[in-house]
Amino acid sequence: MGALWRRLALRWPKALLALPTPWAAGLGGVALATAYALFSGWGVPAQRTVLMLAVVVGLRLSVRQWPWPHVWLLAMAVVLLLDPWALMQAGFWLSFVAVGILFATDPGRRSPAPEGSWPQRAARAFLALLREQGVVTVALAPLTLLLFGQFSVVGLVADLAAIPWVTLLVTPLALLGVFAPPLWDGAAWAVQALSLALQWLAQWPGAALFRPVAPWPLALAAVLGGVLLVLRLPWVVRLSGLMLLWPALLYAPPRPAPGQFELIALDVGQGSAVLLRTAGHSLLYDTGPRYGPQPDAADAGDRVVLPLLRALGERLDTVVVSHSDSDHSGGAPSVQAAQPQARWLSSYDSDAARRCVAGQRWRWDGVDFEVLHPQPDDYDETGHGRLSSNAMSCVLLVSNGAQSAWLGGDIDAAREVRLALARPEQRATVMLAPHHGSQTSSSPVLLNTLRPSLVMVQSGYRNRFNHPAPVVLERYAQRGIPWVNSPGCGAATWRSAEPDRVVCQREVGRRYWHHPGKQENDQSNDHNH
Template sequence: MKGQGLPGSYTVRAGIAAFAGGVILLYCVGEIPPWPIPVIALIMGFFLARRRSVLLRRAGVLLFGLSTGLTWAAWMSSDRLATRLPHALEPGTHLVEGYRCSLVAPGAYHSLRFDFCVTRWPEAVPGHPIAARRLRLALYGAEPSLALPRQLRLKVRLKVPHGSVNPAGFRYETWLFRHGFDATGSVRDWSPQRVPCGLGCHYHAWREQVAGILAGAFGRLDSYPLIEALLMGERRLLSADDWTVFRKTGTSHLIAISGLHIGLVGVFVGGLVGGLLRRWPGGPGARWRRRLVFGASLGACAVYALLAGFTVPTQRALVMVAVSGLVYMRGRQSGYWTAWLAALALVLLLDPFAPLDGGFWLSFGAVAGLILIFSTRLRPPGRIGTLLLAQLGVMAGLLPILMVLGLPFSVTGWLVNLVAIPLMSFLLLPGMFLLVPLGLLVPGSQPVVDRLLDWGLGGFMTGLGFIADRSPEGLALPASLAGLVGGMVLVMLFPVRWWTRAGLLLAAAGLLCGQVTAFAGPGRAANDAVTVPELWIWDVGQGLAVTYRDGNKVLQYDTGPGSPAGYTAVKEALLPGFRSTGIRDLNWLMISHGDADHASGLDELLAHIPVERQGSGEPRRVEQRAGPGARGTFSPCRKGGWLGASWIDVWQDAGAGPGNAASCVLRIRRNGYAIILPGDITEEQEHRWLRSHPPLSGLRRIVVAPHHGSRTSSSPDWVRQLAPELVVFSAGYRHPYGHPAPEVRRRYRAVGARTVNTATSGAVHVRLENDAPSLHVERADAPFWIESPPDQ
């Protein structure tokens, strides 16, 4: 038995794991616990850990570690929430002084985007300081070549961190919290301003100087966006098409500077220093050689991490390199899991927000898969065998993690990476590290360096693009099935008998083929059936996307907005939402009219989801948005029909011109309910629709407000005659258009309607129960870092 005061190594590892579990537990629960709870648990764990009984001591260490991790994460999260911009400061403009703490990136709608670190709020009331320290800003209408000064005085319009909240898909608000942004906004005016420039300010100035030197020397090259991404971690110049290529080939991890890049630098520098030391006659002994190699390797990794912006992935990779180096210094070839646990705990100690980052789970999941595969082998399987085993082990380990995170698994990605990882590791990255300094420092070498860089990196992108054009879309599996398949593949890679390996391979292949056949083959599985008809009004910002389900039949009305930067509501909200709710095809797709906030992302939707029937109020205009393959596939808004047991009336103002007035209006009737989906019709079309569709008595009416609650719609007659029980506004949070208009909201409330706004409630889910509609809004169940703002 160990001494009473020092638990054994097993207990220490359990305590480290418990600390990591405590940090992660906070984000799983989604609530910051009252402070007495973790403090009492901390005290109890401390006293239990000092008991004589081994069982009690280990239980105490577990409780102490768990409560320490929970307390640490809760304290840091509370501190971060305390610096958010108060809602009271959202109206109007504000003056801020500070410095740019990122490079300037081109954005959508002719904007420049950058992060801004505030040093002073000139208009803050004495005694009531504003705590917001880091802002994410956009400057609209500026020339792309504008050289924005580093130290600035800005007039800004700000919003609290806010994003769409849907049942599944990317949550911008989580991303903002995870990266420490206290507000977002736009710049109304700017001027140079001298501000105190500390270490952080000088660091960002140094990075901008390096970026300027790189751009001056290599900015004219077609491959320059990739050069800047790989050398400095700046992906600002990569296009949406580039990211589509990386996603479809499963190579996004090669572009985001992380463990692969940091590790390569460490191995290269460590190998170089180790080789020199071995050739040094009478040099230091083995222990000091290890120390010098470790110091040089870690120093080189730290410099590269700083050059790459010291982002979260680089910090995480640096910690893992440091822990691996310590194991190397001790001269051990074992203790892989201890090193993995130590790195995990250290990352969470330095960055307790890491569990909100998908890269955290992918990084540690990949390393865990490699440890599982190689720690059980007495002899290495050779270079080719090592590469194959490593790639298969990582693929199997990451498959369930990708599915839990809602990320598609690239079907061809693991094969592509068999070539791409060695190519990047042993040719492209080392070549770039040598060629870029050569082109900068050696006169006359620039033309040759330029050709080599464009040939190597350009050829790499061309090859990936060729494969991406011929690759199927990413595979989405249930998390349980992904875990089962991944586990089978991992066991198959262990040193087991050949018939065991063959059986596991056949079983995994059978499960995957069965899943693909069920969801993509000719006899594909039908949609999951709902027992009660339901309506989803998705949170898509300033736009509209509505899904109606009756049994296993599905109607989609509009697809929401998109942007030139590559965002679409289809990709970020609808497709993830369909996967989470069991929708695999659409029986009816109706696009009200051709405006971008109602009809974006159609090409993505039609590429992923089969559609039986398509219609629109502006079919030709919508087909242009959907791409060449959709020509002639959308019928005019003329004929209604059945969807399951629901009858759908279809109407359009025959004399209306193009645009909002051409919206196709749907009325869905089912079980004593009437649901009205009016698109963006104006007051004139409302009157005409009411004349041809007089409200039927005895029906519970649910209305999606015309034109997002604009003043030009929801006329007094419309509101009075419909007298809806529930009205949903689909609008953007504090959008410049000001939807919904205050007088429109008052008008609906005056007739007893309940009003809900997706901007402040998130996605709205309505179930048409027999006695009354059941309403649920997504922000009601959101975790603590996603708040419910005041109703607009």
Template sequence: MRTGMMALALGLLALRFLPALPPVGLWWLMPVAGLMLLPFKTYPAAFFLFGLSWACVQAQWALDDRLAPSLDGGTRWVEGRVTGLPENGEAVVRFELAQATSRHGKVPTRMRLAWYDGPPVKSGERWRLAVKLKRPAGLLNPQAFDYQAWLLAQGIGATGTVKDGERLAEARWAWRDGIRQRLLAVDAQGRTGALAALVLGDGAGLSREDWQVLQDTGTVHLLVISGQHIGLLAGVVYLLIAGLARYGLWPNRLPWLPWACGLAFSAALGYGLLAGFEVPVHRACLMIGLVLLWRLRFRHLGAWWPLLLALNGVLLLAPLASLQPGFWLSFAAVAVLIFTFGGRLGPWRWWQTWTRAQWLIAIGLLPLLLILGLPISVSGPLVNLLAVPWISLVVLPPALLGTVLLPLPYVGEGLLWLAGGLIDVLFKGLALAAGQIPAWVPMAIPFWVWCVGAMGAFLLLLPRGVPLRPLGWPMLLLLVFPPRAALPEGIADIWQLDVGQGLAILVRTRHHTLLYDTGPRFGDFDLGERVVLPSLRKLGVKELDVMLISHADADHAGGARAVAKGLPVKGVISGDPQALPAALQAQACETDRQWTWDGVQFRLWQWSAAGDSNQKSCVLQIEANAERLLLTGDIDAAAERSLLDSALAVPTDWLQAPHHGSRSSSSTALLNGLQPKAVLISRGHGNSFGHPHPTVVARYRKRGITIYDSAEQGAIHLQLGRFESPRSMRLERRFWRDLP
């Protein structure tokens, strides 16, 4: 039976790795084939087919509920109920709309919306809204967070921007939102946002700096409700009843073990409802229920049974949970603990158990964090030794008790004031640790290197005395110091990153690195910090020889500060240096300035008669083995005419579309003069500027120019000098991604 359960889990998990869903007819054949295999006692194959078939059906239902392509970018009136906890910011309100309907056609039942300068929105309210709808989409960069997969796992079929709306009905059954408002109103020594995260799982009140500190120290799981908090509460209830029974204080007529398990599970469910009962809470409550059932009746079956049953239970209820990194990390952490502690012959002292648990989890999760592309906290194992008991035993009891006792004057508020102060002490300590040892963003590694490192981690988790166990250390260190293949002379490695409505292009030669533009920044939303800098680190960039900012517009220069803060930059060049922050110390772009790196030639140009910022764009020509790429920034047709009188007016293989394909650029004269074979367009999906303009696209196609568009293909990787086709991120097929 255990083999059959493992096969069922593998079938359900296989969905995560499918490049495309099988044909519909095959879904029905798989369970039929499984039933036919059962009489032959081939249970693993049968259960695998059952799991895969069920996962495919659920995935297709979620895909069918996404916004139709014909409605993408259109505005529709929709009605629905606000669900979850809305984020009521100063400039924008973000919320989810459930049970959505429209009189003018089918729309997804669940949407994620933003309302700029909109009124406050409360959970449970019904609204009629005019929404500009978009199909689920996200930026695609090397080993980056897959927003499109996250939306599908959440059951969100569309995103959108609210243009107008009217409230149809007041909030009903919005008790969680009411508790949040009470929490935000108390004096918690400046930590009301952290209290809301700890009690309700609402991280909207945490600042960007708070999130960075938590990420650097590996303590995100401590401030937003996780299985650890729910498990702790269940454990406290269980131990309390067990202690009362041990000292004769529990009523003899009531058997203590069933009552302890039942009340512990009830406490876990109650905390889960307080947290909104999302997928991570499902996992925690199901796991706790199975552990308690195992403790009550099935201890003889071993500790792996609760984990296996919980894994299958979660995947049967929500097969798309496997698309989320948290699913893999939570089950992997429990599996590491069962594996490392279950096979020991002798007991450890409590302090040995606690310290070794932290380091064993760090070793066991390292390969998983690498393959998921997540930052790795170097200080996490040490910080968690103190932070976990501090939150679990010192902060959480007054926080929960204070929330329950809020109706009592002064009592609940006093406890929350105390909990807020304790959280503030924790954050000050975490900030010190994060300042000394920030999170490590590892570079992408070959699969064979990952396999060797994962085997090393497995060896290190084995008990002492096992043969070959010491080999685990050098094998594991291969993940930290992987071999790197150097670029040959005369080749330029080019990445056009997917930064939405902006531009960021990485250029690397054998020993040098240049970044052309740094991505956009709009208010607090800095793509330089969120996309460009992590992508550079994952691509193995340690420093920049040159950061070339074409001009000072926010969609090209907005991320410059974040990049300069995160990486050493030897020099900055810009077409409009006076408009950039003085701290960047940018030099002016000099026409005909040229240099050679590792056999690759670089040449600059700028229009001397430029008036506005776009016309001042610093143009860069890169030539490798006689293959040319021209990076043009946002120059317009007037600047293009002047460019055709310069030394750069030579046949060019690759052209970065001027001004994102704007109607005022990519003139007929430029295309006739440069004769590009392919064009790179960097723009945002469904952008309000209409880039690229249809007339410009028609010009490209009329001349047989191949178009590579970041909004359709994600990040684009090209090796200049090899005369080969580039590779786009969207060609890495996943069933939840639209084809380019």
């Protein structure tokens, strides 16, 4: 901007008297940055750039120089004044911490770069970019693990390619497209090429590192450790950052004690997915729905189940998919791709080794697992079910002798009655409501036989099926059985060591802006949070 103003002043010298070159350069730079930030959507990183630039320009034009922490904190304060909710955005923390790290490490400013040929200058620029990105990558790794439970191992390579590509090609084409719209096609092609390259990088083996989410004290200590590693301090002090990082990297969430088990009914909307954990093993019952009719639509396996497994550091031993309906099996491809070591059982697989059949039993860490349905003669000669999809649902019983859990998929009332009459002595501490609380299930015979102390209902908020059905809820009420539902409870956790207590994630993770709706208030019938 300064060079353009000087050239303009050669023709109109009075322009310099009206607006000196430093003022023209500073104000023009802020105006250009503001225009670009508005053009790009005015996100938190764009706000931070404009505000920091405005503060620096204002200080220089007033012949002042503030220490960088003052400029950094002032920009942060102004962003929060404009948008207090920015504190809830991961981009706010990543953006400001990255800039703060670059200020603190001050790379490439200690001495001016010597002159040389353009290949030498290009090499020095690349090394400076490599150093800056390396510093930011190391410093932000613990914060990324804290916010997302994962860290991109190939992120440094991706940034080294993406930053010059976007800066030198995509952004100029997008801006010039305002005056010459055909250039927007060139910008779109450049973005598509970059996207293909980044997708290729993401498919590298070990492209991302996943770790369980550590508690806040360990996570914050790890963030401090990452900062210490890159600061300009003696190496003894910098390496001490590894001591702060180590506990968070080695952290493993607590598991049930031997002989105990835990059941987590995930909130997947109108569908089913339940994680069962023992002292050393884990089983997933159903994989949640696919959110759309298209084969490539998003699914709960990728959006809900896998993030939970990564947050808990779980490696599945067995997956049981009750039946083929998409609200139970829609997430199966995503889970199978991420957990290839797991053994799979279902009622719609023709492979006998992967077929759930009544009588299958195994024992993990003092906890017994048993398949109660379907019967062997429910399959035809080709291995396919003779009954409807719902009636073929795999029914699983989990018990440690004192407490038990009964999971029935979408089994219908006729099959419920047969199971109840076949084993009239069977009891269940907790029951997953068959067919999401549909009026075609939760028959009186089953409830009178199992006599559950708690029922978990997995259904979607205001779902079109009206699950759970009022007649079913009335049956629970008549028998004094408390129940929790996904829309009001969120993910529900029940532990055999505390059989009278269920933990609702919407309660333990409640925010002040969350308002309990009528459906949630209706569920406050005797269950403990």
